[in-house]
Amino acid sequence: MQTFKFSRLILFVISTLLIISCSEDEVNYPNTTNKVSFVNQSQTITQEMEAISIPLKLELKAVTNGQITIELAGNAVYGNDFTTIPEAVNNKLDFQLLKNTQDTSFVVLRKNSLSAEKLITLKLSSATEGFTLGTRNNTEVKLTAQTTVINKLNFNSSIGSVSESNSEGIEIGLNTTSMVSDGSFARVKLTLPEGIVYGTHFYTVPAAVLNVIPLEFEQNSQSTSIKLIPIDDNKVLGNYLIGFELFEAVGGIEIGTNNAFTATILENDNTTSIINTIAQLRSKFNDNQNNWYLPEDYLIEGVITSNGNTADNKSVYIQDETGGILIRFSTPNIFNLGDRVRLNLRSATGTSINGQKAINQVNLNGFAKYSENVFVEAETITMAQFRSGNYEGKKVKIENVYFMNADNKETFYGSKIIRFEADMAAVLTYATADFSHIVLPQGTLSITGIAGDWGTLLPQKYSHDISF
Structure with missing residues (x-):
């Protein structure tokens, strides 16, 4: 395109001179010298331009042919940095002035x-007979430097958000100011809040290694992206922020000013529904006979107090401040001792299991976890209180008892009798308890457990629940 424009420029200059030189003007000027001047004080050839025309103007239309000499100076080197049409010799350009012309030009x-x-400085130095130097006999031409293009890499935006339930995630775009070369890459550092773990709560594409994401560019591309995908963990952690920061760029690219992005992961496990107490749930057994059904959403919250026994x-x-109850899921349990959770009992059934009030066929899909390793303090009660049945489903502690069959051979597995004075109760241990094989201790001790199956005491963790 530049060559085409330049060719048109040369053709225009030559054609103009030929047409003007061939035209006869009937006006006869008196015999006088004709002043020749530069039109412009200065001109510029930018890096995008190939050439420019340097115009000269005669005071009057020329009545005869002539010549003017232009001296070239400055720090631009003729033949290396620039040339002229007509060609200069020894930094002098002899330019022809044609009869019947008043405007003319040459090319740099x-x-x-x-x-x-x-x-380049240009100076009108001498003219042939009939012509003389005008008032502006100096001009200059600037040759601008090649601009260094810095290829900047920036995030398209600085903030964004995505719901924890959005399995498609959010795309975080990055752009360069110009196309990249082959082998260009960058690295992005992740900043995570305490308790948030890559691969547990979210992941990215490309994948992060030690919380650093490598970014590679295709040749001649100007964009790339990171995909942030939350993991729906059913934990109520609240909204949290993940920071992305460009910290390295290689291959002709530099990090721009918009070098950081903050993503907000929006919690989806919050609820505005009514949370029912376990005491309220247990009261439903008084209003319904035999098995009864929960057709609508019914939420409870509490801490898991069992540990396999x-x-x-x-x-x-599960237990809250008002009481405890046995929950039986439709699938194997996924919770641990000390998990504070919310359960939706919709479509579950109230019934009696192993001689105690229980909620059966609870769906795990509707749960949310608030925290882990929450300690529930056992309520210390007497043997008589325990046998009353008023503490069913709760974690309790009975002091100053002893195992009647402790003989250094009997283990916890099965139903074992404890006694306090004349009162007795049974301690029940299933084979699934990790202490079922431990030999019953002798002597007076305290036992903590859940008032559960068939009115027995169910210890859950030997190191916590058996004390001397």
């Missing part, structure tokens, strides 16, 4: 890219 061509700006792997005990 730029040759090479420059790392620094250079200057239950009738099967689908059963857990």
